[in-house]
Amino acid sequence: xxxxxxxxxxxxxxxxxxxxxxxxxxxxxxxxxxxxxxxxxxxxxxxxxxxxxxxxxxxxxxxxxxxxxxxxxxxxxxxxxxxxxxxxxxxxxxxxxxxxxxxxxxxxxxxxxxxxxxxxxxxxxxxxxxxxxxxxxxxxxxxxxxxxxxxxxxxxxxxxxxxxxxxxxxxxxxxxxxxxxxxxxxxxxxxxxxxxxxxxxxxxxxxxxxxxxxxxxxxxxxxxxxxxxxxxxxxxxxxxxxxxxxxxxxxxxxxxxxxxxxxxxxxxxxxxxxxxxxxxxxxxxxxxxxxxxxxxxxxxxxxxxxxxxxxxxxxxxxxxxxxxxxxxxxxxxxxxxxxxxxx
Numbered sequence: 460x461x462x463x464x465x466x467x468x469x470x471x472x473x474x475x476x477x478x479x480x481x482x483x484x485x486x487x488x489x490x491x492x493x494x495x496x497x498x499x500x501x502x503x504x505x506x507x508x509x510x511x512x513x514x515x516x517x518x519x520x521x522x523x524x525x526x527x528x529x530x531x532x533x534x535x536x537x538x539x540x541x542x543x544x545x546x547x548x549x550x551x552x553x554x555x556x557x558x559x560x561x562x563x564x565x566x567x568x569x570x571x572x573x574x575x576x577x578x579x580x581x582x583x584x585x586x587x588x589x590x591x592x593x594x595x596x597x598x599x600x601x602x603x604x605x606x607x608x609x610x611x612x613x614x615x616x617x618x619x620x621x622x623x624x625x626x627x628x629x630x631x632x633x634x635x636x637x638x639x640x641x642x643x644x645x646x647x648x649x650x651x652x653x654x655x656x657x658x659x660x661x662x663x664x665x666x667x668x669x670x671x672x673x674x675x676x677x678x679x680x681x682x683x684x685x686x687x688x689x690x691x692x693x694x695x696x697x698x699x700x701x702x703x704x705x706x707x708x709x710x711x712x713x714x715x716x717x718x719x720x721x722x723x724x725x726x727x728x729x730x731x732x733x734x735x736x737x738x739x740x741x742x743x744x745x746x747x748x749x750x751x752x753x754x755x756x757x758x759x760x761x762x763x764x765x766x767x768x769x770x771x772x773x774x775x776x777x778x779x780x781x782x783x784x785x786x787x788x789x790x791x792x793x794x795x796x797x798x799x800x801x802x
Contacts (some may be wrong), residue, residue: 461487466537480781523548543577563701586704607777608714615716629688630654638662687717695721716768732770754767
């Protein structure tokens with residue numbers, strides 16, 4: 460079976476993990492990033508595609524033809540901004556192939572609703588609310604599929620956690636895009652006297668205090684594993700538009716064996732290997748209290764992190780997610796995988 464994934468070629472992206480899991484399960488996988496097909500620079504292409512329909516249609520038709528030259532059995536589209544003609548052309552050129560959308564983002568990031576207008580065979584989303592309205596209101600073949608972590612990339616360092624924390628010496632670590640909502644929460648932790656270290660990409664309007672804690676670089680690979688595992692607490696404040704879903708970081712942090720505090724969402728009762736209320740907060744005041752509590756109790760947070768690590772290794776890998784996706788889309792799995800549980 461051959462799969463083409465349409466999206467970013469960036470290391471440690473969702474597309475990277477989907478391709479890696481398809482290969483791990485015995486299939487072929489290729490990532491095609493539309494940026495390589497554009498006649499304009501990326502930013503110019505973005506604005507042209509938003510406001511010049513003829514340009515958008517032409518570029519997506521060209522991308523569809525490029526995908527079709529690979530003769531895949533399955534096309535997974537992670538991008539949410541492609542003109543619906545992309546799916547039409549792929550289906551015309553590959554009448555036997557399955558074309559599915561895999562949406563890793565929150566409700567606020569549906570662009571111009573291109574994925575709803577496009578005639579995908581399947582729609583996969585991590586957000587139960589999106590799956591429900593696509594299926595029950597729009598009549599689409601939508602499926603709830605949580606994100607996961609890559610056990611070949613997101614690995615627990617071979618070091619006792621207490622020793623890792625001593626070496627790293629970070630009380631609270633936060634990583635990812637530092638947009639205004641997330642920065643505002645960091646500022647409140649700082650005002651409470653909590654020492655916060657921030658990695659990731661800088662957003663606009665950063666307060667001076669938050670900028671001082673911002674180290675700038677985006678964490679990937681072994682450095683991500685080392686710093687997350689070595690931090691005493693990893694603070695994961697979800698995007699404000701996450702209605703009931705969790706982000707990919709939620710699975711990565713637990714898969715690496717770090718200790719995580721994050722927003723409470725109903726789906727976490729399903730995902731978590733420990734009672735969700737022990738590792739989640741509902742208000743910033745509760746988050747501050749829990750950070751103070753766990754900083755003073757290393758043995759308790761180490762035990763919780765170890766329990767979560769074992770649970771996520773068993774239930775929440777990308778291999779399991781991709782296996783579930785393949786079954787739903789009607790594609791075969793290696794016999795050795797068929798009996799493995801997927802939650």
